[in-house]
Amino acid sequence: MTVFDKLKILTDSAKYDVACTSSGSDRTMGKNLPGMGSAVSCGICHSFSADGRCISLLKVLMTNYCEYDCQYCVNRHSNDTPRAAFTPRELADLTINFYKRNYIEGLFLSSGVIKNPDYTCERMIRCVEILRNEYHFYGYIHAKAIPGADEALLQRLGFLVDRMSVNIELPSQKSLTKLCPNKSKQAILKPMGLLTNRIRENKAEIVQYRHAPKFVPAGQSTQMIIGATPETDYQILNLTEGLYKKYSLKRVFFSAYIPVADNPLLPSIHTKPPLLREHRLYQADWLLRFYGFEAKELLDEEHQSFHPLIDPKCNWAINHMELFPVEVNKASYEMLLRVPGIGVTSAKRILQARKAGSLDYEGLKKIGVVLKRAQYFITCKGKLAEGLKIREDNLLMSLVSEKGISLLTRQMLDQSYEQLSLFPSGKLSEEDVRQCLKEPI
Amino acid sequence: MPQRTNIIYEYDGSFEGFLCCVFESFEKKELPCDIIPQTQEQMTLAPVREITTDRKKAARVYRSIERKMSVSARELIELSFLTCLPQKERDMLDFFYLGYHYGRQVMNRLTDPTVDRLLKGVKHLTNEAHLTKEFLRFSTRNGMLVAKIGPKNNVLSLIKDHFATRFPNETFLIYDCKHHLAFLHTPRQSGIIPVEDIELEQIDEEERHYQRLWKLFYRTIAIRERYNPRCRMSHMPKRYWEYMTEFQEEEPASPQMETIASPITPPPLEMQNSAPKPKIE
Ligand code: SF4
Numbered sequence: 072m073t074v075f076d077k078l079k080i081l082t083d084s085a086k087y088d089v090a091c092t093s094s095g096s097d098r099t100m101g102k103n104l105p106g107m108g109s110a111v112s113c114g115i116c117h118s119f120s121a122d123g124r125c126i127s128l129l130k131v132l133m134t135n136y137c138e139y140d141c142q143y144c145v146n147r148h149s150n151d152t153p154r155a156a157f158t159p160r161e162l163a164d165l166t167i168n169f170y171k172r173n174y175i176e177g178l179f180l181s182s183g184v185i186k187n188p189d190y191t192c193e194r195m196i197r198c199v200e201i202l203r204n205e206y207h208f209y210g211y212i213h214a215k216a217i218p219g220a221d222e223a224l225l226q227r228l229g230f231l232v233d234r235m236s237v238n239i240e241l242p243s244q245k246s247l248t249k250l251c252p253n254k255s256k257q258a259i260l261k262p263m264g265l266l267t268n269r270i271r272e273n274k275a276e277i278v279q280y281r282h283a284p285k286f287v288p289a290g291q292s293t294q295m296i297i298g299a300t301p302e303t304d305y306q307i308l309n310l311t312e313g314l315y316k317k318y319s320l321k322r323v324f325f326s327a328y329i330p331v332a333d334n335p336l337l338p339s340i341h342t343k344p345p346l347l348r349e350h351r352l353y354q355a356d357w358l359l360r361f362y363g364f365e366a367k368e369l370l371d372e373e374h375q376s377f378h379p380l381i382d383p384k385c386n387w388a389i390n391h392m393e394l395f396p397v398e399v400n401k402a403s404y405e406m407l408l409r410v411p412g413i414g415v416t417s418a419k420r421i422l423q424a425r426k427a428g429s430l431d432y433e434g435l436k437k438i439g440v441v442l443k444r445a446q447y448f449i450t451c452k453g454k455l456a457e458g459l460k461i462r463e464d465n466l467l468m469s470l471v472s473e474k475g476i477s478l479l480t481r482q483m484l485d486q487s488y489e490q491l492s493l494f495p496s497g498k499l500s501e502e503d504v505r506q507c508l509k510e511p512i
Numbered sequence: 513m514p515q516r517t518n519i520i521y522e523y524d525g526s527f528e529g530f531l532c533c534v535f536e537s538f539e540k541k542e543l544p545c546d547i548i549p550q551t552q553e554q555m556t557l558a559p560v561r562e563i564t565t566d567r568k569k570a571a572r573v574y575r576s577i578e579r580k581m582s583v584s585a586r587e588l589i590e591l592s593f594l595t596c597l598p599q600k601e602r603d604m605l606d607f608f609y610l611g612y613h614y615g616r617q618v619m620n621r622l623t624d625p626t627v628d629r630l631l632k633g634v635k636h637l638t639n640e641a642h643l644t645k646e647f648l649r650f651s652t653r654n655g656m657l658v659a660k661i662g663p664k665n666n667v668l669s670l671i672k673d674h675f676a677t678r679f680p681n682e683t684f685l686i687y688d689c690k691h692h693l694a695f696l697h698t699p700r701q702s703g704i705i706p707v708e709d710i711e712l713e714q715i716d717e718e719e720r721h722y723q724r725l726w727k728l729f730y731r732t733i734a735i736r737e738r739y740n741p742r743c744r745m746s747h748m749p750k751r752y753w754e755y756m757t758e759f760q761e762e763e764p765a766s767p768q769m770e771t772i773a774s775p776i777t778p779p780p781l782e783m784q785n786s787a788p789k790p791k792i793e
Binding site: 079106116119122165424 | 614617620621622623628645646647648649650651652657659674677678679680681682722724725726728729730731732733734735736737738739740741742743744747748756757758
């Protein structure tokens, strides 16, 4: 089998993994050393594929042979699909040659379970060792921890790579048992916990001995599949928050389920991936990480799913009108962050500009505030925006997210979206959706 | 601020030359209506004064920025000079007047039209520099890595260190065909040099091999069910595509070999439609 054939098969079977970021590590090589490479903490995307996703790393499987039989996975043992395996050196060569042409930031290494978890992990280590020790490669490497592999192997891998991830796969134990006969929640959480502890210990070691080797310096991430199983947004968001708190994860990724098999345990093969839901979860995740929100503020027992048309922050604001309007010239940073239309950058710029004098609406526009949204929630020097009449319908209309409309339209065109039976039956256009939104929801 | 006159300052196009224009304006207590580099063709009836570059004057103005304003003001001025803002020199001169007046507070005056324009221009520049780091592509030609870029702003000095620290042991060249500059790096020395035009050497069989593998990877990694050309375009504007390997037609390799049947299967139809028109160099 040529390297072309292998690359095709092993890319195809790795493409559903979401995490492709190269952030969190900062490294330049020392003077007069052989080799090449550096890592930039903000991460670098080198291209965007036709689906609009960032390509930062060479994301492939070491092999797509797999002993396991996870039902939602294209590589499951029982699936009849072409199989291939890179040798460690083939993959290392490919990485170096892509890297020096500036195609990629490094390698995202994952693998199906070949023979057993230990053997799989050893092959991955071998590839990374060639890169790091033989080619003196200082670029970014993300490795997937293989659940069930020996702790000592995980540790060895951890000292060679920048980031590791253990995928939660599905948002509950029940779904896991149903769909992944060979995996248990325990088998997943154990390596995750191990990595968390080891990363913490290593931080202390580095403080003590400056040259102590670094263990997974860019931290740990995970991902889960959305829409293959019945968990609600509320459950998923709570799980996400728990993972950030308990395991100090750097990122939790969500991946909209794309049907891979006709299986009574899974949604029908004609189901479209729930992209809008995935988008809302990412927005909420952002609110948890950068905006000081807690999961319970965004969803609760009675409201278990996100609003399809309004993003979670706007939705929160509409339900807390008693806190608004806030005076832009006085409000704290934390409160500014909660105003729809003001993001992290514009909130910081408002604080900066206030040092030089008080702000009016014209100034806010220059600073980058989206007045179309923010105007309902702020005053400037005690005044509401001129000509502003707050009626519930135009408030909602102006808060509806463009992305929400386009994704929702797409979804409704693809499948009749039953929860929202506001529309006459028949074909819908984006116009219809917009039209309908003008009516109070 | 003094009265705006109808005089035009003409300088040699260097940063130091521009600083001498600032010197002139403060010394003569006059505001020129424009400041233009000599290279720029200008049809005008307004009187033009040629400002000669004097290193000592330039150094005096330069030192004053940090002293009277702040480090970040100095950075803003230096970066502004690399932008493609129309009449940037005029805005930059106005900024000096603001800066001497308001001192370090000048950087907080985000709603001032001059400060706002410069900040936006610099943001455009630094964004473009970042995107260039991402989308630039090298190809090996005669043992050297070569990349061609066509940025709107003069980004070369902002990206060179990134590549020099990443590939210290390689010999490479980044050629900016819009500003006619190139950054040449060898393991021993490196620097920016003016370049009129560059004739690229042909690629060899190994280079072609990796270009094909990359194109294959690029096509395969996309998930058909999530096809979203609008999203791709907003992250990766079309004007970068013509310099990117994954969108280029295959170059003939030398020495000429029997053509090998392309092992790449064509992408699904709907994706093909979005493929850019290939540019041939
Ligand atoms: S172990 Fe991984 S590769 Fe194997 S079937 Fe399960 S999810 Fe797929």
